Each structure stands twice: as C-alpha cells, then as structure tokens.
Amino acid sequence: MTSPDKTVAFVGLGVMGYPMALNLRKGLGPDYTLLIxxxxxxxxxxxxxxxxxxxxxEVVKSGxxxxxxxxxxxxxLPDGAAVKEVYLDALNGVISGVEASIKASPQKKIIxxxxxxxxxxxxxxxxxxxxxxxxxxxxxxxxxxxxxxxGAQDGTLTFMVxxxxxxxxxxxxxxxxxxxxxxxxxxxGDVGAGTAFKVINNYLSAITSxxxxxxxxxxxxxxxxxxxxxxxxxxxxxxxxxTSKSNPVPGVQQNVPSSRDYEGGFRIELCAKVxxxxxxxxxxxxxxxxxxxxxxEAFDEAKNDSRYRGKDxxxxxxxxxxxxxx
Numbered sequence: 001m002t003s004p005d006k007t008v009a010f011v012g013l014g015v016m017g018y019p020m021a022l023n024l025r026k027g028l029g030p031d032y033t034l035l036i037x038x039x040x041x042x043x044x045x046x047x048x049x050x051x052x053x054x055x056x057x058e059v060v061k062s063g064x065x066x067x068x069x070x071x072x073x074x075x076x077l078p079d080g081a082a083v084k085e086v087y088l089d090a091l092n093g094v095i096s097g098v099e100a101s102i103k104a105s106p107q108k109k110i111i112x113x114x115x116x117x118x119x120x121x122x123x124x125x126x127x128x129x130x131x132x133x134x135x136x137x138x139x140x141x142x143x144x145x146x147x148x149x150x151g152a153q154d155g156t157l158t159f160m161v162x163x164x165x166x167x168x169x170x171x172x173x174x175x176x177x178x179x180x181x182x183x184x185x186x187x188x189g190d191v192g193a194g195t196a197f198k199v200i201n202n203y204l205s206a207i208t209s210x211x212x213x214x215x216x217x218x219x220x221x222x223x224x225x226x227x228x229x230x231x232x233x234x235x236x237x238x239x240x241x242x243t244s245k246s247n248p249v250p251g252v253q254q255n256v257p258s259s260r261d262y263e264g265g266f267r268i269e270l271c272a273k274v275x276x277x278x279x280x281x282x283x284x285x286x287x288x289x290x291x292x293x294x295x296x297e298a299f300d301e302a303k304n305d306s307r308y309r310g311k312d313x314x315x316x317x318x319x320x321x322x323x324x325x326x
Contacts, residue, residue, distance in 0.1 A: 161171025203278030265312025
C-alpha cells in the first residue's frame with residue numbers, strides 16, 4: 001500500500017470531477033496512487049478503464065476511508081448537502097477519517113473542495129476543521145474552478161484558492177496544476193475567499209451569456225452572418241469569453257456546446273444557481289445591482305421550458321431566437 005504522502009484521493013466523478021480526476025491521475029506520475037470515490041458505480045468502472053496505464057488507481061467507499069489513506073483529499077461535489085455529508089458525517093465523513101488517521105500516526109493533511117458551494121456551507125466545514133482535535137495537522141481549502149466541462153477535459157481550469165494556512169499553498173498549487181494551468185491557480189485569501197471570487201466571476205459570466213446572446217440574436221434576425229459578426233465583435237469592444245470561447249450560435253465555433261445541441265456544457269440550472277448566489281452575496285454586503293434580477297428571470301423562463309431544460313446555459317440564445325418580442 002502506498003504511503004499517505006504518496007497518495008491523493010479524489011471524491012466526486014461527475015461532469016467536472018471525472019475529467020479533473022483523470023487529468024490528475026495523468027499528472028501525478030506512477031509513484032503516486034490515486035484513490036477514487038463516487039456514488040455512481042458506472043463512473044467508477046469507466047474511470048478505471050480510462051485511467052489504465054496512467055498509474056495506480058484504487059477505489060474507496062467513503063470520505064473517511066479516503067482521508068485515512070491519503071494526505072491530500074480533493075472533492076468535487078455538486079451542492080452543499082453533498083459537502084456536508086462527505087465532510088461532516090460522524091462515521092463516514094472526511095473529518096472523521098482525518099481524526100482517526102492522525103491520532104494513529106501524526107501527519108499533515110490537506111482537504112480541499114473544488115465545487116461552487118454556498119459560502120455558509122464552506123464556512124461550516126472550515127469551522128468543523130478548526131474545532132477538530134487534530135486541527136494543528138489539518139488544513140481545509142476551498143478552491144472552486146472556472147472553465148466548465150471543456151476546461152476540465154483540456155486541463156485548462158482556473159482555480160481560486162481560499163485557505164487560512166497560506167503555508168500549504170505551494171503544495172495545493174502543485175496538485176491543482178495537474179488539472180489546470182499553473183499560472184491560473186490563485187491564492188485569493190482566507191477560507192471563503194475562493195468561493196467569493198468564483199461566485200463573482202460566475203455572476204459576470206451568466207449576465208454576459210445573456211447579453212452576448214441578445215446581441216447575436218439581433219444580428220441573426222437582421223440577416224447578418226453570425227460568424228462574421230462574431231469575428232468583428234471579438235476584435236472590438238464587445239469581445240467577451242462567451243463570444244470568443246463558447247459562442248451561443250450553432251455552427252459559429254466547433255466543439256462548443258451550441259454546435260452539439262447545447263450538450264456537454266455548464267447547465268442552465270447551474271448557471272442560474274450561481275447567479276443567484278452572486279445576487280445573495282451582493283445583498284449580504286450591501287452592493288447595489290441592476291442586471292441580476294432580469295437575467296435570473298430569463299434563465300428561469302428558459303430552464304422551465306422542456307426544450308431548453310438541462311442544456312448548456314448558452315441555450316438562452318436559442319430561447320431568445322425562438323421567442324417573440326414582448
């Protein structure tokens with residue numbers, strides 16, 4: 001069995017987590033063992049097949065088992081409820097496993113959540129970590145990602161790191177760099193800062209998704225060539241990530257969700273969720289906002305229509321294009 005300092009655990013093999021874990025396995029090298037954990041058996045079996053030849057992969061059944069065997073535990077979980085279950089469960093949670101492991105053999109451990117999770121949940125896990133009997137040997141990190149499924153597959157994600165123990169950042173960065181660009185792993189501040197950076201980024205991205213879709217839909221309705229219009233926008237003042245990297249008009253760019261019926265991207269339901277998180281953050285700090293409410297209304301109308309439900313968020317272009325002006 002590989003020693004804990006040569007073992008990394010990854011919990012959560014979903015749309016983002018699966019390619020992230022696969023890139024992590026490829027980057028770690030054959031002297032490291034990667035532990036994987038997920039509630040979907042098919043994800044486990046597919047991962048074992050896809051990772052063949054990349055280095056040792058072993059399956060664990062819980063966050064506790066992962067934390068006992070690895071000194072670095074990375075999780076990519078879908079929501080706050082899953083985070084609470086994986087980290088805080090008294091029997092099978094990550095913190096429970098850390099405590100048992102460190103009491104048996106003192107060692108430093110890092111536990112890290114990379115999903116976009118509500119700030120109160122992140123702070124609750126941080127509080128539980130600090131209240132742990134082994135807190136001096138344990139660091140919790142929130143490190144949400146930006147780049148979506150395409151960035152996860154390409155290994156070009158951006159990570160926004162928040163931790164109260166800045167000394168661990170070099171080790172955190174070296175791990176995350178296997179899943180993203182090394183120069184795009186940022187130390188944003190204490191625990192919670194990473195999540196705040198991510199929520200603010202997604203707030204802007206969600207609003208620009210609607211704005212870019214509106215602009216391009218005006219052009220299409222006018223009979224303009226959307227590819228030429230995109231080319232002009234992308235060397236002009238309207239250029240943004242949506243127009244240049246994930247254009248919402250089908251056929252304008254290859255290998256983006258809009259060109260495969262809006263499949264395989266950042267689902268509109270999740271986009272609406274993080275936009276709402278940004279709106280709540282603004283309310284919490286007393287920042288005036290204008291664009292969040294009408295954008296949320298647009299996303300809500302689109303995602304409640306069976307034609308667009310479950311699709312990439314840029315499906316708002318299709319929703320606009322197929323709607324009548326009010």
